[in-house]
Amino acid sequence: MAQVTIDHVVKTYPGNVTAVNDISLGIQDGEFMVLVGPSGCGKSTTLRMVAGLEEITDGTIAIGDRVVNDVAPKDRDIAMVFQNYALYPHMTVYKNMAFGLKLRKFPKVEIDKRVREAADILGIEALLERKPKALSGGQRQRVALGRAIVRDPAVFLFDEPLSNLDAKLRVETRAEIKRLHKRLATTTIYVTHDQEEAMTLGDRVCVMSDGLIQQCDKPLTIYDRPANRFVAAFLGTPPMNFIEGRLSDDGNGLWFSSEHGARIKLTGHHAERAASHAGDAVVLGIRPEGLFLHPNDFANDTDQTLDMTVDVTEPLGNTMDVFLSFGEAQGTSGPRVTARVKAEQLDENAAVKMYLDPSKIHVFEPGKFGRNLTLPQGAATGELQTA
Amino acid sequence: MSTIDTPQDAAVPVRPIDAMPGDDRPAPAQPPTLPTKPASKRRARGKLPRAYALHFALGVIGFLLFLPFLWMILTSVKHLQEVGLRSWIPGDRGFQLGNYAEVFTQIPFARYYWNSLFIATWVTFLQVFTSSLAAFSFARIQWKGRDKVFLMYLATMMLPGLVMMIPNYQIMITLGLVDTMIGLILPAAFTAFGTFLLRQFMLSIPASLDEAAEIDGASKWRVYWDVILPLARPGLVTLAIFTFMGNYNSFFWPLVMLTSEHKYTLPIGLLAFDSTAGQQTNLLMAAVTMSVVPMIVVFVVLQKQLVKGIQLGAVKG
Numbered sequence: 001m002a003q004v005t006i007d008h009v010v011k012t013y014p015g016n017v018t019a020v021n022d023i024s025l026g027i028q029d030g031e032f033m034v035l036v037g038p039s040g041c042g043k044s045t046t047l048r049m050v051a052g053l054e055e056i057t058d059g060t061i062a063i064g065d066r067v068v069n070d071v072a073p074k075d076r077d078i079a080m081v082f083q084n085y086a087l088y089p090h091m092t093v094y095k096n097m098a099f100g101l102k103l104r105k106f107p108k109v110e111i112d113k114r115v116r117e118a119a120d121i122l123g124i125e126a127l128l129e130r131k132p133k134a135l136s137g138g139q140r141q142r143v144a145l146g147r148a149i150v151r152d153p154a155v156f157l158f159d160e161p162l163s164n165l166d167a168k169l170r171v172e173t174r175a176e177i178k179r180l181h182k183r184l185a186t187t188t189i190y191v192t193h194d195q196e197e198a199m200t201l202g203d204r205v206c207v208m209s210d211g212l213i214q215q216c217d218k219p220l221t222i223y224d225r226p227a228n229r230f231v232a233a234f235l236g237t238p239p240m241n242f243i244e245g246r247l248s249d250d251g252n253g254l255w256f257s258s259e260h261g262a263r264i265k266l267t268g269h270h271a272e273r274a275a276s277h278a279g280d281a282v283v284l285g286i287r288p289e290g291l292f293l294h295p296n297d298f299a300n301d302t303d304q305t306l307d308m309t310v311d312v313t314e315p316l317g318n319t320m321d322v323f324l325s326f327g328e329a330q331g332t333s334g335p336r337v338t339a340r341v342k343a344e345q346l347d348e349n350a351a352v353k354m355y356l357d358p359s360k361i362h363v364f365e366p367g368k369f370g371r372n373l374t375l376p377q378g379a380a381t382g383e384l385q386t387a
Numbered sequence: 388m389s390t391i392d393t394p395q396d397a398a399v400p401v402r403p404i405d406a407m408p409g410d411d412r413p414a415p416a417q418p419p420t421l422p423t424k425p426a427s428k429r430r431a432r433g434k435l436p437r438a439y440a441l442h443f444a445l446g447v448i449g450f451l452l453f454l455p456f457l458w459m460i461l462t463s464v465k466h467l468q469e470v471g472l473r474s475w476i477p478g479d480r481g482f483q484l485g486n487y488a489e490v491f492t493q494i495p496f497a498r499y500y501w502n503s504l505f506i507a508t509w510v511t512f513l514q515v516f517t518s519s520l521a522a523f524s525f526a527r528i529q530w531k532g533r534d535k536v537f538l539m540y541l542a543t544m545m546l547p548g549l550v551m552m553i554p555n556y557q558i559m560i561t562l563g564l565v566d567t568m569i570g571l572i573l574p575a576a577f578t579a580f581g582t583f584l585l586r587q588f589m590l591s592i593p594a595s596l597d598e599a600a601e602i603d604g605a606s607k608w609r610v611y612w613d614v615i616l617p618l619a620r621p622g623l624v625t626l627a628i629f630t631f632m633g634n635y636n637s638f639f640w641p642l643v644m645l646t647s648e649h650k651y652t653l654p655i656g657l658l659a660f661d662s663t664a665g666q667q668t669n670l671l672m673a674a675v676t677m678s679v680v681p682m683i684v685v686f687v688v689l690q691k692q693l694v695k696g697i698q699l700g701a702v703k704g
Contacts, residue, residue, distance in 0.1 A: 073601045074605070080598070082599060086593065086595035087599075089618060090618060099600070103609060
């Protein structure tokens with residue numbers, strides 16, 4: 001058991017390629033921390049630095065109270081699960097799991113006890129004498145998990161462990177990893193590019209991009225209060241809608257308007273926090289589930305409605321995704337907007353009024369990493385923080 | 388109508404492709420054959436004549452390659468005076484099986500046999516060992532200038548062996564190893580070719596296995612010994628076969644190095660049957676027939692390992 005402290009860590013590869021650019025992160029004892037981001041964002045490099053498989057260019061990493069920058073991987077008291085499982089093909093499942101203990105000179109009885117315990121937890125007792133090639137993908141992944149847990153390490157490191165499994169198995173193994181973490185309560189760092197995994201598994205989620213931590217917080221906090229436009233766009237399917245426009249204060253309130261005819265009044269905290277940006281170019285963000293058909297059900301005024309045209313509908317059962325564009329005719333230039341609404345009959349090219357839930361509106365500064373102006377000052381970004 | 392029967396209808400139950408957690412059934416070694424697929428049957432029929440033609444061609448080539456071998460065996464049981472006959476089969480004097488015993492009386496054949504096996508075995512062992520160590524370093528360990536050193540080592544392959552013979556011989560004189568077994572074994576214990584072969588082989592083993600082992604607590608030596616070496620076995624076997632055969636057959640270097648008769652290897656020793664005093668081709672062939680036995684044994688035993696192939700099932704792919 002141990003906390004992991006990543007303090008101003010930099011990783012630069014030869015040729016001056018910066019993979020990780022001064023990140024700081026505190027992971028609590030027993031916490032499940034997910035690092036998520038698109039490929040090349042530095043998440044795997046960060047994990048491999050914690051594992052000791054990559055050297056740290058600058059900064060320090062501590063496991064427990066010990067700085068491990070110069071400690072060999074085997075002496076860091078960690079276990080890692082790899083994307084390709086990395087089972088030893090020539091050893092049986094039993095030997096795969098026992099290998100680490102054998103190298104650490106555990107007595108045979110103890111090795112046997114631990115391997116059988118882990119096999120019991122993972123339901124792989126019947127496979128112990130098999131070789132990896134006689135196992136299915138899911139079984140191999142569980143053996144890889146078993147190899148990690150027999151060692152009873154201070155920290156578990158997962159490097160995209162579910163990427164090679166098919167969709168159904170991925171969901172099941174995900175649940176298994178979560179159960180395992182509940183049972184063992186070992187500090188865990190989990191790297192994935194899959195936002196769904198990040199949201200469902202993490203006690204906290206760190207969204208990374210370009211070698212930087214963009215936001216690190218509880219999954220729902222990140223979803224509901226993204227620190228910047230990148231985070232907002234990265235999490236959620238379908239992704240958040242963005243409409244470029246400008247803020248203006250007409251004395252009667254703060255309004256967002258776009259050149260395509262959108263005119264939305266900001267209310268409550270949102271209006272207060274964004275007030276100082278009146279006159280600035282901004283980007284309005286709203287998740288698909290923040291849009292509703294039939295404005296009259298929600299409000300009688302037109303302060304939060306948009307006139308739009310239906311392009312395509314995608315029925316999903318009890319809900320459907322509606323792809324909309326501004327203006328009257330399909331194909332009009334301007335931003336496309338996706339709404340996830342209750343399923344109903346809707347004709348293509350129909351003109352509809354969409355209602356925007358004002359509490360779900362975000363206002364961002366322009367640009368890929370534009371700051372969320374509707375959050376309180378000093379909201380979580382990349383600072384060293386412990387939950 | 389679908390041409391593929393549903394699993395319920397099939398005589399052999401077809402296992403679902405995705406194993407569920409808790410599913411302890413193994414993945415089948417081969418994908419289960421789905422019953423009755425007319426399309427694939429048609430394809431198989433089309434392929435048959437081609438397969439026959441291929442086998443016929445291979446058979447002819449195989450037979451041609453076997454001919455010299457056959458001649459060797461038949462000549463080894465001919466009487467000396469019948470060696471020059473047109474007929475391959477021994478003539479009026481019949482099969483001379485005594486030729487084989489005669490070989491042992493005319494020369495210390497057993498001694499040469501032992502010398503050859505001793506040297507070839509040691510060279511094979513050392514070459515596989517040193518090459519695998521070097522290959523491990525070139526393929527699995529990062530160090531400065533690694534690839535340049537590898538290229539330089541590889542470049543030594545461009546020098547013909549004969550060019551290196553004189554410097555090598557001088558070194559052996561300096562070391563006082565002329566006319567010793569060690570003098571035959573030592574220069575052959577290292578090989579750029581073997582290093583190259585095994586390096587390429589080791590490059591195909593996923594790096595995550597080393598990393599997993601390292602995290603498991605393995606030293607570099609343990610990674611080499613417990614993980615990489617077992618996985619590189621097909622490569623090691625290939626190299627072992629090449630090395631053993633090459634060395635067992637080697638003629639010139641032992642000829643240069645050895646002066647004492649009791650240290651002769653087979654290829655040198657057999658020269659006795661083809662000397663200025665006269666040719667005893669039948670005895671020579673009897674000796675050669677006996678001398679190829681170890682090579683055939685080595686090949687047959689190791690070839691099984693060779694075709695077994697690498698079992699990289701633990702890694703996705």
